[in-house]
Amino acid sequence: MFSISKLFASSDDPNSLGAYFRKKRLQQFEQLFFNQFDVNQRVKILDVGGTDYFWKGSSLLDHPKVEITLLNLHLEESSHPAIKSTTGDATNLQEYQENEFDLIFSNSVIEHLFTWENQQKMAAEIERVGKKHFVQTPNRYFPIEAHYALPYAQYWPKKLLFHTLTKTPLSRFRKWSSKEASDYIAEIRLLDEKELQRLFPSSEILKEKVAGLTKSITAHNLL
Structure with missing residues (x-):
């Protein structure tokens, strides 16, 4: 039965609008990913603020040489052999070396860092430890606040x-x-397109549109 409350539930609910947009976003990411990487070789991904649930159904998990590490303040559960979980601070990834990961992925996390200074730190660490990145966040100017x-x-x-x-x-x-x-x-400190570009100056900005309006923005260098 259709439920309006389900529709507007958290994106962790598979029947919600948030889950629908996340699925579309993942599909767009996968298209960029497979144009960039040879999955017959080892590909290391760090998902900053990620969950095991987000990757369920992803075609990346069909490739045994793709390794995904979930990094959160608390230890997330993982149910897939290609996904492991660890704890850490997105603004200080001191445990990782420069270019240690082939890709840094982050979905709707950077807006949860309290201050612009922390967002700058996270962006700098992403660019330091990752060769490539895909960082999404809700657009500050979208009429419906995402959270x-x-x-x-x-x-x-x-x-x-x-x-x-x-x-x-x-x-x-x-x-x-x-x-x-x-x-x-x-x-929560929402970002706009100009600020996201300042955080990742050499990246392309993708715009997720709804009814002609920009719902979310993504900085990536999967070019």
Whole structure:
């Protein structure tokens, strides 16, 4: 049965709009990936902030020489032999050498770093440890804020946003806990196209369009 609440659920829900856009984004990434890499040779990928769930169904996992490492602040579960998990800080990848990975992948993570300074650090580390990269983030100017599914929530006063999240079911048809709402409001700093280009000056910027508007932006050098 069709459910509006499912449609606007988190992208971890396979029936949500977020999951639909993630699937399309993965397909676009795979097209660029296979134009760039020979999968008959070993290809090391670091997924910054990634999950095992994101890669389920990906054609990359059909190639035994593709290795994906998930890097998060906490240890993510992994159920596929090509995917391993580790902990680390996206702004300080000191455990990795220059160009240690063939590709750095990151989906909807860089906007969760609190400050522009931290976003600069993450971008610099991605370019240091990866030969190639594909870094996606929601567009600041898209009318529906991606994390709350509320119109122009990125411009709301923080007190109003907190009240709306915790006292009403307007955001994704549920009431958020006080901690979850506080954490999100504190950590999210959305980027626009110009800022993403500043972070990755030699990269191409892909624009994900919805109804003619740019929903998300991706910096990549898979050229």
